Amino acid sequence: MKVLMFGWEFPPHISGGLGTACAGLTHALDKENVEVLFVVPKLHGGEKAVHASFIDASHIPILQQKPTAPLNTRNPDPGIQKSLKEGKSAKPKGNIQRIEVSSLLSPYTSVLSDARTAYGLESWNYFFDTFDERTIPGRRSHSPNVNGDTFEYVKEAYTFSGTYGPNLLEEVQRYAQTAREIAAENIFDVIHAHDWMTFLAGVQAKKISGKPLIVHVHATEIDRSGKQVNPQIFAIEKQGMMLADKVVTVSNWTKNIAVKYYAIDPDKIEVVHNGINPKPNFDTDALPPPLGSHIVTFLGRITHQKGPMYFVEAARRVLEKFPDAHFVVAGSGDQLPLMIERIAALRLSDHFHFTGFLKGVDIDRVWSISNVYVMPSVSEPFGIAPLEAIQAGVPVIISRQAGVSEVMPHAIKVDFWNSEALAEAICNLLRFKSLTNTLKKNSAEEIKSITWDKAAKKLTTLYYELTKKQEKPEKSDLLLSGSSAKKAAHPALF
């Protein structure tokens, strides 16, 4: 079984959970004897997938409209040709091959919303930024041919940024173009595309190869943007889900969104919960908590989706009962100014501590001083942070609107909007050591069963089901009504 997998990021170059999930899945799939050919917009170097081969899309020549250039620059650089070959033959270690596609996609916040706050604070936080100068939009000419300028079509590699920058939508289109080339030149059984940035690529690969397509929904535009949905992204998501042979969602919560907002047939959707990599040696030799023993932590992007304002309202109520409580806010995002202003208006600033965006050891240190972790997400497809908190021995309170709650019977759950209940839950954990201990013990036990292996097993079954379907003789199509009827309803992919 060989899977052509389209991703957008891969550890260590990640800006969110998507890269982590892709790494977890590909590694676990290897154990199921599934070979993965992993395509990324751009290889940053240092990506380590023991069992994947990577394809760097930035080395795939695609047809591009260019202003007519002097002869000597017209021919693609032989270096590009060379690296193309190298890119394709990236030595497979184990079962995964990685393909890099040139990419311009960057954290979507900036493309989508005009609601960028002043000062660019959404990226305040020592954020990992890999903006490549070569991909600055101004450098490339895409102006329509209105001034009588001469254009020609040149087949050359497109340099992707592979981030979620201002050209995200353009990169998504380019990525899809490279997918056609990749699909034509590689052999595989199934196509698997992760999140909307790669959906068009998956669709194109299917069109060229005729192989079945799985789109994997880790997050939807509905979760990210609430009511201010970006119509272009929504359309891409919907197109991907409609044209896919199977839609995988990371939770029932997301499945319901796919059904409700994207009108996807529930029978076409399979829920595959995320896993978490075990982390046995949690380092807790940090200093004793300097702020006392009533520390409540919010860790995540400070965006509408994560419900930071509900955290503030709950904090206000908690402080009425625990005047010495402190609230650590680890993360950054476009609602940071709003959050700060609200806290200042409530005169609670000396109880709040903003760390900015954290990684690695710094996150461990936050866990080591936290008494409660709260994730009041408004809409969360899955949400890995509560599991990480549990691994670190921190009891968690999560909103019912988070997919992860489906796999966590031993967490306290409240509705995100109910700040009173949230405050009550926090107070109970601060007050009753026994409750904290029980939660920690039970959830540490249950977390052992939330694994990527489980997810990979489910996916492998899916792969075989889909390929089996394909192997059926051509004429039987006439007899089928279900999925092929739907396929027929969308004959043209673009």
Added chain:
Amino acid sequence: MANHCYLPTNALLLKLIRKNPAIKIAFSISGILIDQLEEYAPEVLDSFRTLAQTGSVDFLTETYYHSLACLIPGKEFDFQIRKHQERIEKLFGVRSNVFRNTELIYSDHIGQRISDLGFKGVLSDGIDRIIGHDNPHHVFEHPEADLKLLLRNYRLSDDIAFRFSQKQSPLTANQYMTWLNDIPVDQNVITLALDYETFGEHHKKETGIFTFLENLLTALARKKDYRFLTPSEAVEILPEHKTLSVPSFISWADEERDLSAWLGNEMQRDAFDSLLKLETDIKSLHNKSLLNTWRSLQTSDHFYYMSTKKGNDGGVHFYFSPYPSPYEAFINYMNVLTDFSLQINISKSANRIGQNLTTRVATEKKAAVVI
């Protein structure tokens, strides 16, 4: 800053004073800056000392920490003024009877307190809403206290400080002299007060700012109808024009010229209140080092950086701020304050002195010059 501004400007002033002993200058140097100069650039202090020895230079008194202490109930304001006065006297052998508050913040109430401390005069800003149709070219009087007010001519001051190189060709001393000459003779005092960093920092050497300063002072020294006075001399010699009432706070900052540059938004007020909440604890500890840190956290600049004003004023705040945004200024300040309050708690409970707190706070302070 020392190399771009303080040292070259001081050298120039010394040269000019030696050539024309009639030239007089007043400086207002915060204690925070003096501390930093002592540690990092003692040669600057030496050059100020040399200027002091000419007898042509006055050193005004201000709050030691360039603080908003005038807004703190109790004796904190008085303490910081005394501390500054003593430091200046020890350093330069000068004890001025004129006070200038942080960023020229002033009100009748502040005037009364200054007078009670023995000052004869105060420097503030000649802003339109307090002088109305009058002009700032007189010595005014406090409505009750025995205190004289020198009002800065902000237009003429800003012509140098802000607008020196705004036009295509920079301002010339000749042009400036024609503006001064236009002022009727019965208006008997012109007070110019600017950031000292105007010379060589806000306007770099290449703009010709030093030539301008030299030409202007030389021209004024040569003209018989002009005379230099230090603020101390001005309040002694000149007759008072009339009383001036300033019921609510004024300052020289932003278009509002009130306290909104430092306490205009919720973050600024919360940060300031959080700082004040520590006062009782900190003072009960009798720990000099902690107390000094608490006072350093009062420096007005910390709050200035947290301003969320837009437009021209926002631009000026941003120019001075070391932070990319007011929110980061706020977060950093609050984090420092939290670390600091933990220190206080440790000292309080364990009754032992914490090691020196490393503040992450930028404490570079301005000097101001009064010509």
